[in-house]
Amino acid sequence: MNQDIRAPRVLLIDQNGEKQGVMPTSAALEAAEEAGMDLVQIVSTSEPPVCKILDYGKFRFQEQKKKAEARKRQKVVELKEIKLRPNIDVHDYEVKAKAMHRFFDEGDKVKVTLRFRGREMAHPELGMKLLNKVQADFEEIAKVEYAPRMEGRQMIMILAPK
Template sequence: MARRPQAAPPAKKDGPRINSDIRVPRVLLIDEHGEKQGIMPTDAALEAAQEAGLDLVEVSPNTDPPVCKILDYGKLKYQEQKKKTEARKKQRTAQVKEIKMRPNIDVHDYEVKTKAMHRFFEEGDKVKVTIRFRGREMAHQDRGMTLLQRVKEDFDEVAKVEFEPKLEGRQMIMVMAPR
């Protein structure tokens, strides 16, 4: 037995209702100059919008009666799209950058690592400080903890500790975030 294809559900429009889509008997009308015209039948409001050469847009559908405004719908959509792209540009997710050290790191190497960490904090990123222990270094975990305490003190004014130093297997980890 052959099955008949089902009709697709009607396309759901996003955004406000405009012109003939507004099916309420009365609306509160605001004209193209932003002045309140009062409550009137929807047909009269549609005529006023057509005379102005613009669209009737339902601005606030949940009020009684709904508020409709006479404006250029294409222009409204364009401005909303522009706002969304601006908001997307300003949005930035903080990344977690990792700095790896060894328990007996040299002074100059430590300075190079801290310079990189300063740069990461200025860019608004979080920093994961990892100290890796190899071989017999596991017997001197206190050196690793001392090093992480030193890092914590050096960055006290620019960053806060988000994840306290903790030993995971053969490495000690601490996460810091910019203040």
């Protein structure tokens, strides 16, 4: 910016966005001073560097606004967990399914954990049947990211919104 520009010649763009051509840095600084604005180096990698006449305070404010807006639009995908049991009741399943619908609408992934206790470990096929039902119920709004798999005493599946 202004006196910090070390290049002997610069490509100048005025405050209206019009290209003024290649000129000595001192002449570009004079032009910026006449306009009552700052000379800011926009592209330093090109030869000669591109400099623009603009109000630096306003420029910084606009850049901060753009960054804040980009951060606001950015959605962090969370992993929500739904815990089930192999012998879940119909109404309980519907409540869990409703919660999963809400998570998918918010754009979050859902980890479905099916926990086995005691003798239930002898029948992992019941768990697989339940997870296949979950998969079928949500196939139009979610895709399987992590197929049903047994991990210790629990069976896990991860679904992501389409």
